[in-house]
Amino acid sequence: MSAFRYTRYSPVSLSQIRPAGWIMELLKRQCSSITGHPQASGYPFDHTFWGNPTQLPDVPDPNMLWWPYEQTAYRIDGAIKVGFLTGDDTVYRMALAEIDQAIEQAAPDDFIGPEMFRTHDRWPYAVFFRAVLAQYAISSDKRYLDALVRHYHSTPHPMNFGRDVTGVEILLALYAETGQADLLETAQDLYARFNRQAGEFDLDYSLAGMRSDKPVTTHGVSFNEIAKLGAILYAATGDQDSLAATLNAYAKVERDHVLADGLHSSAEGMCGHDPLASHETCNITDYTWSLGHLVQITGDAHFADQIERVIFNALPGVIIKDFKALQYFSCPNQLVATNVSNHNAMSRGDNRMSYRPGHPVQCCTGNAQRALPNFVERMWMRGQGDRDDEIVAALFGPGQLDTQVAGTQLTIQENTRYPFEQNVSFSLHPEHPVRFTFTVRVPGWCHQPAITLNDQPLTERPTPGSFYRIEREWQPGDQVVLTLPFELALKRWPEGGISLEFGPLTLSLPVAAPLEIEIEDAWVQTPEEFRLSGPQQRLPGFPAYRLTPASQWAYALAVDEQSLAQVAKVTWNDPSGFPLDLDNPALRVSVPARRVKDWTLVETDRVIRSIPSFEDGKFCMVDRPVEGHFTLTPPLPDLESLPERLSDEVEWIDLVPYGNTLLRMTVFPDGMKK
Ligand SMILES: [Zn+2]
Numbered sequence: 001m002s003a004f005r006y007t008r009y010s011p012v013s014l015s016q017i018r019p020a021g022w023i024m025e026l027l028k029r030q031c032s033s034i035t036g037h038p039q040a041s042g043y044p045f046d047h048t049f050w051g052n053p054t055q056l057p058d059v060p061d062p063n064m065l066w067w068p069y070e071q072t073a074y075r076i077d078g079a080i081k082v083g084f085l086t087g088d089d090t091v092y093r094m095a096l097a098e099i100d101q102a103i104e105q106a107a108p109d110d111f112i113g114p115e116m117f118r119t120h121d122r123w124p125y126a127v128f129f130r131a132v133l134a135q136y137a138i139s140s141d142k143r144y145l146d147a148l149v150r151h152y153h154s155t156p157h158p159m160n161f162g163r164d165v166t167g168v169e170i171l172l173a174l175y176a177e178t179g180q181a182d183l184l185e186t187a188q189d190l191y192a193r194f195n196r197q198a199g200e201f202d203l204d205y206s207l208a209g210m211r212s213d214k215p216v217t218t219h220g221v222s223f224n225e226i227a228k229l230g231a232i233l234y235a236a237t238g239d240q241d242s243l244a245a246t247l248n249a250y251a252k253v254e255r256d257h258v259l260a261d262g263l264h265s266s267a268e269g270m271c272g273h274d275p276l277a278s279h280e281t282c283n284i285t286d287y288t289w290s291l292g293h294l295v296q297i298t299g300d301a302h303f304a305d306q307i308e309r310v311i312f313n314a315l316p317g318v319i320i321k322d323f324k325a326l327q328y329f330s331c332p333n334q335l336v337a338t339n340v341s342n343h344n345a346m347s348r349g350d351n352r353m354s355y356r357p358g359h360p361v362q363c364c365t366g367n368a369q370r371a372l373p374n375f376v377e378r379m380w381m382r383g384q385g386d387r388d389d390e391i392v393a394a395l396f397g398p399g400q401l402d403t404q405v406a407g408t409q410l411t412i413q414e415n416t417r418y419p420f421e422q423n424v425s426f427s428l429h430p431e432h433p434v435r436f437t438f439t440v441r442v443p444g445w446c447h448q449p450a451i452t453l454n455d456q457p458l459t460e461r462p463t464p465g466s467f468y469r470i471e472r473e474w475q476p477g478d479q480v481v482l483t484l485p486f487e488l489a490l491k492r493w494p495e496g497g498i499s500l501e502f503g504p505l506t507l508s509l510p511v512a513a514p515l516e517i518e519i520e521d522a523w524v525q526t527p528e529e530f531r532l533s534g535p536q537q538r539l540p541g542f543p544a545y546r547l548t549p550a551s552q553w554a555y556a557l558a559v560d561e562q563s564l565a566q567v568a569k570v571t572w573n574d575p576s577g578f579p580l581d582l583d584n585p586a587l588r589v590s591v592p593a594r595r596v597k598d599w600t601l602v603e604t605d606r607v608i609r610s611i612p613s614f615e616d617g618k619f620c621m622v623d624r625p626v627e628g629h630f631t632l633t634p635p636l637p638d639l640e641s642l643p644e645r646l647s648d649e650v651e652w653i654d655l656v657p658y659g660n661t662l663l664r665m666t667v668f669p670d671g672m673k674k
Contacts, residue, residue, distance in 0.1 A: 004176050004235035008299030009381035009392055012403065013137045019085055019376050021398030021417060025578050026316075026323070026372055031088040033323040033542075034357055034365065035079050038094075040324070040542040041358035041365045044068035045075055050128055051101035053114045065116060069124035071362045072098075074285075077131035078369025084138050085373055099135055102128070103147045110150035118155050123163035126225070129170045149174055152183065157190055162203065163222060165194035168229045172236050184236055191233060194226075207242060210249035215256050220266025220279065221363070223253070224286035228293050235297045243297070250294065254306070260332040260491060260499040260666045261317055261506050261658050262309030263287060267329055267344040274494040275636050275667040278331040278344050278353075281318050281364035284310055285371040292378040295394055301441050301465050304394050305504070308443070311375045311395075312419045313506040316580045316659030318368070320355050320515075324542050326368050328352035328359040332499065332658075332666035335511055335601060335633045337547040339518055343632040346621075349607040354518065355662065356544030379414075383437070390437040392467065396424045408434040418484075419504045420579040420586035420657075421572075426480040437471040440482055445503060450483040488568055488589070490561050495636045497667035498557055500589065500655060502570065507589055507655035510582070511663035512551035518544040547663055548631070554600070555593040556642070556671030558650055567592055585656035594671040595647040602632040636669050646671055 003010035019027060030036075038045035049055060049072045057068045076095045083092025106112045113125065129148055136144035148170065157167050171187035174180070198206030204218040205226040216223060227249045234243035257264035257273055263284055264270055265277035288310050294303040318330040327337065329344055329352045339351040346352075351359065358365045380401045383390030389406050393414065401412045409431040416424045428438065442449045444465030451462050453470065462468045462482075470480065486503030493499065500507040559567060569590040579586040607630050613622045637645060658666060 003384055006238040007235040007297045007384050009296045010384045011296060012380040012382055014081060014134060014377050015138050016401055016403045017376055017380055017399060019399040022579050023376065023397045023399060027082050027086045029323045030082050030369060031086050031091050035082050035369050036091050037539060038075060040539040044072055044362060048098065051098035053105050056114055056116060066121050066124050070127055071366045073124050073127035073131065074366030075369055077127060077134060078373060080131050080134050081373035085376060096135060099132055109154040111154040112151045119158055121161035121164055122158060123161065123166055126166035126170055133173055145177060149178060152186060159190060159193040159197060163225055165190055165229065166225050169232060172232050175236060191229060207245050210245035216249065216252050216270055218270065219268055220264065220270055220283040221286050224283060224290045228290040231294055231297050261313040262306060263314040267346050275333050275497045276331060276343060278329045281326060281328055281330065282367040284315050285367045285374065288371065289374055296381055299467060301467055302444055304441050305443050305445060308395055308504045312504055313658040315371050317661065321581050325355040325357050325545060327355055328364045333633055335549050335553055335663055336631050337663060340628060340630050341632060345610040347611060348609045349626050349628060349630045354544060357542040390439055392439040393426065394441055405436045406434050408432060417575055417579065422484050422486050424482045428474050428478045429476050430474050433473050433475050435473045437469050439467050439469045442466050442468050443484060446484045447487060448485050452481045454479055488564050490564050493667050496639045496670050497636055498670050499667045502589060506658040506666060508658045508661045508664035508666040509553060509653055510656055510661040511549045511553045511665065513547035513549060513663045516546045518546040549663055553665050554596045555653055556596050556646055556669035558592040558594050558671040560672045580659050582660055585660040588654045588656055590652050590654050592650045593653045594650060596637055596669060597645045599637050602634045604630050642669055
């Protein structure tokens with residue numbers, strides 16, 4: 001692919017990357033679960049939308065017309081990539097059929113999709129066209145590229161809803177590929193119209209909002225989809241101001257909202273980082289997709305560190321490890337996951353924190369399927385322009401790159417279980433000796449990194465938080481080994497909370513919970529879903545789960561920054577099997593803890609539920625009391641009473657990687673304050 005002029009790194013085509021090891025295993029689990037069985041998740045995944053442009057969703061509220069197109073587009077984008085990467089032809093062809101049908105059934109003027117989108121919110125196109133661009137990358141078939149360019153030429157782009165501006169991402173991807181100036185002009189015009197419109201509303205993700213010191217409080221998905229556009233425009237035009245605005249916005253999010261598992265809160269607005277702050281699963285995908293752009297554009301390794309923490313922790317933390325059920329909202333501290341356990345204000349007391357194959361709103365079900373293949377796509381990058389002979393290992397994990405450099409065929413095997421081991425080993429196989437630059441990222445969290453070339457240390461020491469360049473004539477069989485000693489780190493959170501990290505892994509106390517199948521609500525459907533699909537019959541083998549704690553969790557950690565490294569005991573387990581299975585964590589970290597007396601789950605017969613509503617034609621959130629019986633994860637004990645509630649006795653508890661858990665404690669009270 002060609003690329004932008006003002007970017008540090010360029011993307012590598014998905015067709016050149018082959019995952020292996022635990023990444024391939026998780027992708028295959030996706031294929032054999034909800035990605036390969038979309039009907040398991042119910043409406044709208046059991047219907048065809050993009051592949052049948054004459055079908056309009058029969059919904060009573062026209063403001064919701066775009067939903068099924070957004071949700072099914074997420075799934076198609078995930079499925080085309082996962083099907084390709086795993087070689088699962090059935091999954092790949094199912095997604096491809098919808099892409100091909102949508103293009104083949106374009107209007108005479110080449111407008112793709114149903115006619116209503118000519119004048120209606122066109123946000124779902126950004127999602128669907130990523131899938132078309134993925135197929136173009138996989139196949140190199142210009143038919144896909146041409147279809148998108150003709151689509152954008154067919155009719156003016158509306159700008160009547162904030163996320164319409166996400167067309168900028170696609171227009172600029174097409175501009176990068178074709179060099180057609182009118183595509184850049186259309187993108188710039190759309191972005192300018194959005195910013196003029198945003199002025200009225202003081203949006204956190206407009207240029208003015210991003211530049212300001214005002215904390216970000218907006219909707220997580222909207223933020224990630226729109227805030228990155230300033231950086232992408234910089235990549236195309238060199239406009240430093242728009243890049244600076246995007247970087248400032250992401251710095252504010254990191255400062256105010258990033259949680260212990262690496263992902264910012266978003267339930268569904270960003271809501272700080274107290275121990276009960278949660279996130280919408282969509283943002284696992286959307287935040288990392290945006291950060292991937294920022295790594296490429298700026299060459300700042302920090303963004304890659306952030307992506308890894310989300311994908312290694314938050315992503316596996318929201319799925320049943322067979323990928324047949326997932327959460328909509330998830331939290332570093334979640335002690336109960338049932339059809340009424342959602343402790344967030346948004347839809348409080350509903351099933352959004354339960355593990356199930358689908359939820360009342362289906363964005364996360366579709367969007368979660370994109371997270372891992374997008375990570376794979378960003379594992380490798382290369383230099384831009386006259387640095388095209390630079391090959392960059394940006395994100396780590398087992399796999400292989402097959403590419404060309406300086407006119408020579410090159411394979412690089414990445415042999416590692418990272419992040420479930422501390423070494424990343426690269427084996428380079430150029431067809432014949434060839435000079436190029438091989439660059440590896442050195443994570444910022446690692447204080448003692450080491451790099452060897454053919455078992456010899458290199459003269460220049462690697463710097464944490466940088467990209468390390470090795471320029472030489474490479475011989476077939478050359479080996480580069482990056483050693484990244486993991487260190488324990490203690491993080492402090494509001495309400496006196498503390499959590500532990502070990503290298504790129506966040507640590508949690510796994511709370512035992514029998515995998516009880518939810519039977520009370522076989523499927524919670526919205527009235528619209530019920531009308532469209534009739535009662536959902538759950539697909540055999542795709543249950544919704546009811547998880548309640550069956551082991552002790554009311555602990556405070558009896559460690560501090562000074563004592564942590566001396567007292568905590570790290571035990572690496574036998575490196576076999578799938579390292580994210582509940583009973584097969586790659587490591588355990590034993591730490592001293594004290595029980596906290598009278599710290600129990602919240603039991604209540606009434607919750608205040610915040611729900612989206614349209615009143616007088618305007619979107620707003622309204623609070624409604626809901627009666628029932630609700631068992632919820634409690635906040636941390638109040639700091640004043642904590643010392644007297646701590647047991648005198650110190651016990652040792654075993655923490656494991658966050659991704660190995662379903663119910664968990666991650667942010668603990670501080671047990672040193674006795
Ligand atoms: Zn979502």
